[in-house]
Amino acid sequence: MPYIDTGRINLFFEEAGSGGVPVLLLHELGGSSESWREGIPLLAANRHVIAVDMRCAGRSEKPPGPFTLADGADDLDELLRALKLDGPVDVIGAALGSLAGALLASVIPSRFDD
Numbered sequence: 032m033p034y035i036d037t038g039r040i041n042l043f044f045e046e047a048g049s050g051g052v053p054v055l056l057l058h059e060l061g062g063s064s065e066s067w068r069e070g071i072p073l074l075a076a077n078r079h080v081i082a083v084d085m086r087c088a089g090r091s092e093k094p095p096g097p098f099t100l101a102d103g104a105d106d107l108d109e110l111l112r113a114l115k116l117d118g119p120v121d122v123i124g125a126a127l128g129s130l131a132g133a134l135l136a137s138v139i140p141s142r143f144d145d
Contacts, residue, residue, distance in 0.1 A: 034090075037109035039102075043090035044083040044110065048075025054121045055107070056082040057128025063089025066125065083110055085131065104134040111142065119143055 034041050045064050054074055058066040064082035074080045084091040086098060086106050111120060120142055122132035136143045 035110050035113045037106055037113065039109070040086055040094060040106055041092040042083055042086070042106060042110055044081055045071070046114075047071050047080045047082075048077070049079050051078045052119055052121050053079040053081060053116050054123060055111070055132070056080065057085065057107070057122060057124035057132050058082075058088065059126035059128060061088075062125065062128075065089065081110075081114065081116075083107070085128070100130055100134055101138075103131045104138060107131060107135050108139055108142075 033046070034043050043064070056064070056067045056071070056074075058064060063084045067082045071080050071082055086103055087093045111117075122136070122143070124130070124132040
């Protein structure tokens with residue numbers, strides 16, 4: 032089970048498939064990468080899929096104290112950097128995951144295709 036230490040937090044993630052523009056799957060509040068269990072094999076048929084347990088969720092680290100959505104977006108950027116995914120990625124997010132993905136896209140638009 033792979034973990035990435037972003038320098039601020041340890042994030043659990045799963046990878047599947049290869050090829051095409053990578054797709055990052057972001058779960059809902061109270062969810063985890065397990066929320067995407069049924070969709071991962073379908074996407075992995077022709078995509079590199081990364082499903083992450085965001086900060087304080089699933090198997091990722093749960094540090095004490097408050098954090099912001101911006102912290103979550105920074106975590107995701109560090110995850111992508113650690114995986115050496117410097118080009119564009121597609122993001123599929125559910126609820127909170129869609130907000131984190133949108134914030135990441137607004138802060139670092141070069142990561143996303145138009």
